[in-house]
Amino acid sequence: MDLGLQGKWALVCAASKGLGRGCAEALVREGANVVVNARGRDALEATAAGLRALNPAVEVRAVAADITSADGRAAALAACPQVDILVNNAGGPPPGDFRDWDRAAWIAALDANMLTPIELIKATVDGMAERGFGRVVNITSGAVKAPIDVLGLSNGARSGLTGFVAGLARQPRLASRNVTINNLLPGPFDTDRLRATMVGAAAKSGRSVDAVMDERRAQNPTRRFGAPDEFGALCAFVCSVHAGYLNGQNLLLDGGAFPGTF
Numbered sequence: 001m002d003l004g005l006q007g008k009w010a011l012v013c014a015a016s017k018g019l020g021r022g023c024a025e026a027l028v029r030e031g032a033n034v035v036v037n038a039r040g041r042d043a044l045e046a047t048a049a050g051l052r053a054l055n056p057a058v059e060v061r062a063v064a065a066d067i068t069s070a071d072g073r074a075a076a077l078a079a080c081p082q083v084d085i086l087v088n089n090a091g092g093p094p095p096g097d098f099r100d101w102d103r104a105a106w107i108a109a110l111d112a113n114m115l116t117p118i119e120l121i122k123a124t125v126d127g128m129a130e131r132g133f134g135r136v137v138n139i140t141s142g143a144v145k146a147p148i149d150v151l152g153l154s155n156g157a158r159s160g161l162t163g164f165v166a167g168l169a170r171q172p173r174l175a176s177r178n179v180t181i182n183n184l185l186p187g188p189f190d191t192d193r194l195r196a197t198m199v200g201a202a203a204k205s206g207r208s209v210d211a212v213m214d215e216r217r218a219q220n221p222t223r224r225f226g227a228p229d230e231f232g233a234l235c236a237f238v239c240s241v242h243a244g245y246l247n248g249q250n251l252l253l254d255g256g257a258f259p260g261t262f
């Protein structure tokens, strides 16, 4: 299927690794030009080089910046001639007990996982509507649908974004102009972030990291973790010209781990 993305410009935030990188790779394969962002310059430049090698016909620009800062967002937006596709992503908040989180911890989580995507949406969707095409994909978490106890900061901040987006996506001034906003909810995907949480869980339980990872794989109906390119493939389809009627949805990719019928 031709996704119709040739020549479009995508801003993919937090994309030097993991799920963001998977999305950038899928978009580049489909012929979209991309601006990729992350804080660490070396990993970002290596990812940008990999993207250029994947499809030499597209333009790839790398912006090393903290996307949760106003300056970082301005730099990322300035590097993108026009944002046809916006993939919102940032690092997830740390796990812990809510008794230990002060106001600063909550503000940091809200900044990264709620307010930053909203700022970027605000900066881009009206231009998308004027041009008659726009796709916003927010990478949130399966924790929005089934909260994870130790990830209370994530449960809270991402649910705030989800509620906001549910209203915005349905504004006719956007939806009737072929601008869609959807959330992708990852379950366990094999990324640095997942490994870091397993290292933490192993240290806490006194077991090996491999043992913890095997146990987590065994808990999933597929008996494995998701791969970032599987995540990217869905992202590319949601961004495609064929997905204009898919709007305001929360799409869970978790191998069937969520036990509900819907």
Ligand code: NAP
Pocket: 013, 014, 015, 016, 017, 018, 019, 020, 037, 038, 039, 040, 041, 043, 065, 066, 067, 068, 089, 090, 091, 092, 093, 139, 140, 141, 142, 143, 186, 187, 188, 189, 190, 191, 192, 193, 194
């Ligand atoms: P990852 O492999 O650790 O990659 C995170 C990427 O984001 C890196 O490129 C990182 O680069 C960049 N990044 C982090 N903070 C940033 C910031 N403030 N500004 C710009 N770039 C930033 O993580 P992942 O697994 O892909 O996770 C992506 C998101 O999905 C996270 O919010 C995570 O909580 C969520 N999620 C993941 C899973 C999973 O199983 N993997 C499940 C549910 C939810 P730098 O560090 O160099 O900036």
